[in-house]
Amino acid sequence: MYRKLLLLLIVPLLLAACGGGASNTASPGNEYGVSPASDAPAAPAAATAPPASAANSGLQRVTMALPFIPNVQFAAFYVAAEKGYYRDAGLDVAFDYNFETDVVQRTAQGTVEFAMAGATSVLLARQQGLPVKTVGTIYQSFPVVFFSKASNNVTTVADLKGKTVGIPGRFGDSYYALLATLYANDMQESDLTVQEIGFTQAEAVLQDKVQVATGYAMNEPVLLREQGQQINAIRVADSFPLASNGIIASEQLISENPDLVRRFVQASLRGLADTLADPDEAFQLSLKQIPEARLGDPKLQRTVLQESLPYWQNDKTTANGLGYTDVESWTKTEQFMRETKQQTGEPLLRQAVDVNTAFTNEFIK
Numbered sequence: 001m002y003r004k005l006l007l008l009l010i011v012p013l014l015l016a017a018c019g020g021g022a023s024n025t026a027s028p029g030n031e032y033g034v035s036p037a038s039d040a041p042a043a044p045a046a047a048t049a050p051p052a053s054a055a056n057s058g059l060q061r062v063t064m065a066l067p068f069i070p071n072v073q074f075a076a077f078y079v080a081a082e083k084g085y086y087r088d089a090g091l092d093v094a095f096d097y098n099f100e101t102d103v104v105q106r107t108a109q110g111t112v113e114f115a116m117a118g119a120t121s122v123l124l125a126r127q128q129g130l131p132v133k134t135v136g137t138i139y140q141s142f143p144v145v146f147f148s149k150a151s152n153n154v155t156t157v158a159d160l161k162g163k164t165v166g167i168p169g170r171f172g173d174s175y176y177a178l179l180a181t182l183y184a185n186d187m188q189e190s191d192l193t194v195q196e197i198g199f200t201q202a203e204a205v206l207q208d209k210v211q212v213a214t215g216y217a218m219n220e221p222v223l224l225r226e227q228g229q230q231i232n233a234i235r236v237a238d239s240f241p242l243a244s245n246g247i248i249a250s251e252q253l254i255s256e257n258p259d260l261v262r263r264f265v266q267a268s269l270r271g272l273a274d275t276l277a278d279p280d281e282a283f284q285l286s287l288k289q290i291p292e293a294r295l296g297d298p299k300l301q302r303t304v305l306q307e308s309l310p311y312w313q314n315d316k317t318t319a320n321g322l323g324y325t326d327v328e329s330w331t332k333t334e335q336f337m338r339e340t341k342q343q344t345g346e347p348l349l350r351q352a353v354d355v356n357t358a359f360t361n362e363f364i365k
Contacts, residue, residue, distance in 0.1 A: 080271030119243030136323035166210035
């Protein structure tokens with residue numbers, strides 16, 4: 001069972017996005033190389049996938065860089081490709097897979113047109129002078145949770161006190177989740193015991209190496225439930241509105257070719273809308289973009305997609321449209337990142353970043 005568990009752990013997304021910190025040392029999956037965790041374990045990267053419409057002439061070729069291997073959590077983009085929405089927009093889209101460190105840097109440099117990255121990545125990038133901007137938010141709720149066996153009776157943030165909490169390392173979304181939860185609930189790290197366990201959260205909880213761990217709601221908790229475990233999960237988003245992942249582009253591309261940005265965003269959001277409306281169809285279409293060797297357990301992957309859906313829409317997207325970026329969550333995220341000290345004593349953001357320059361809603365309608 002443990003062997004199967006470790007194999008199935010290759011499930012997270014973009015969201016395997018990890019990063020943040022004060023140094024300039026690159027680390028796997030992190031946000032453009034500002035993580036102090038240079039010894040973090042490497043995650044597998046995938047080669048560039050050929051665009052589905054490569055044989056078509058008269059289409060503008062662009063690259064969408066995704067921060068993990070092919071995965072159902074990128075369903076919106078796969079659906080847009082498979083249903084011809086990119087082609088209808090005059091685009092020939094190639095998907096490229098790598099670490100979030102890499103995709104943000106390449107977007108800023110202009111070697112790829114678009115990428116998927118977190119709001120924390122964008123804020124940290126802009127602090128370092130990398131001119132990237134979110135042009136459409138996909139994850140409306142920050143998807144990290146604290147998960148534990150139900151027998152440990154950890155159902156509220158207060159229950160974390162005195163517990164051993166496992167995190168991959170002091171970098172990335174799981175680390176931000178911990179810091180934001182402590183920040184929002186007036187708690188200190190000394191109120192609990194934090195262990196750096198690498199990307200072994202599910203196994204560590206299963207084997208009682210830690211009582212609680214951080215992970216993505218659609219990843220480790222789903223995996224453990226599929227193994228027959230009763231799991232409790234505490235949503236970080238219920239404690240603090242951390243801004244999350246979306247489509248990013250460089251300021252240069254936005255300025256010089258706004259029509260291209262609009263066409264790509266609009267086609268992607270059509271794919272997202274179809275995914276939300278018919279997840280079964282979206283799953284089948286996504287499988288055409290995912291190599292069989294990387295698919296793993298189809299039943300588990302279908303559950304992963306289902307668990308992702310609630311994070312892609314909320315009341316604000318109903319009012320403002322899919323892809324909407326909420327200035328309030330970005331403002332609070334930027335403030336949290338300036339005010340929260342890491343173990344090193346350094347804040348996540350060393351200086352203020354103007355959130356109004358870090359995203360735009362002009363392309364979602």
